[in-house]
Amino acid sequence: MNLCHCKPQDAQLHLDDAVRAAEDMKEQAAMVERRNGPEMAWLKFEELRGCSGDPADVLDCCTSPPLARVRRKNTSLLNTKKKLETDLVQVQGEVDDIVQEARNAEEKAKKAITDAAMMSEELKKEQDTSSHLERMKKNLEVTVKDLQHRLDEAENLAMKGGKKQLQKLESRVRELETEVDAEQRRGVDAVKGVRKYERRVKELTYQTEEDKKNVSRLQDLVDKLQLKVKAYKRQAEEAEEAANQHMSKFRKVQHELEEAEERADIAETQVNKLRAKTRDTGKTGKGKTRPGLLGGGKPAKGWARKLARGEPGGRCVGPGFRNPAQRSTTPGPLRGREMSEPGYPCVRRPQRHCENTGRPTPLPRKKSRE
Helix, strand or coil, X not given: CHHHHHHHHHHHHHHHHHHHHHHHHHHHHHHHHHHHHHHHHHHHHHHHHHCCCCHHHHHHHHCCHHHHHHHHHHHHHHHHHHHHHHHHHHHHHHHHHHHHHHHHHHHHHHHHHHHHHHHHHHHHHHHHHXXXXXXXXXXXXXXXXXXXXXXXXXXXXXXXXXXXXXXXHHHHHHHHHHHHHHHHHHHHHHHHHHHHHHHHHHHHHHHHHHHHHHHHHHHHHHHHHHHHHHHHHHHHHHHHHHHHHHHHHHHHHHHHHHHHHHHHHHHHHHHHHHHXXXXXXXXXXXXXXXXXXXXXXXXXXXXXXXXXXXCCCCCECCCCCCCHXXXXXXXXXXXXXXXXXXXXXXXXXXXXXXXXXXXXXXXXCCCCCC
């Protein structure tokens, strides 16, 4: 430790010496500069004052021997100053190195002191441990002696107690063996139970994985069903739109049918009037029957011909033109309007049967040809 303290002190002494030497060099350089500065300026001024304004004279004055000596001296002083500055820089570098070494040495010394303190603490701990172990050793020796004494006493008592003590000990041993066997059986049962529970856990784990797979499959099925439901909804919407379009078309056709029925009613009224007029003219004998209508004259054309023949395609089909047994019993929009008088035809619109339902549907009205 003394060696460690000596190295930083020597470094500090070298540092102080180097700092003092550098300060002395700085003072010497300043003194030389202060001392030679005015003298050189005055000599230069005198030389220049004695010269004329000619540049050649000024050059000669500047190159005169006194001025040259001063210049040489000044140059020498400048060189000395530069050398001193160089030495100063070198000394400062050495001082920095010495300071760094001193710091490193101080850190090493601190570390050594810390290590020594730690070692002393560890030594103290080891000493405490050793003393504690010694005390424990003594206590154990005392305990061993006590146990040995008790063991001797127990042996003496066992020898003196005789068979009763031995029997008690044997019974106690048997009880302990029984308890040990019971504990072993319980341990075996516990091991079996643990294995059983492990198997149960494995089964539950496998079942859980299967349930997860089933849930995943069900989820996929639900997704597919949802897609199908969406498709069905879309189809239902499209069907509903188509139904709405068909309903609008049906209403339009129904409206046209009602208009056709109205026109048929008007035609029926006109035909009834014509029949009445024909009947009146037939009674008076003054009129003539219309050709093809009641069998007189030439056969009628188109629907009139069918009407005269009693065919179902005619517009007037009544008991006067066909067999009453052949009368259509199919309910139609004009069935209630058939005339009940015999000999007079009733007006019915031509009908056709629907391909889907089989029910008769009225045909559109055509223009009659006379």
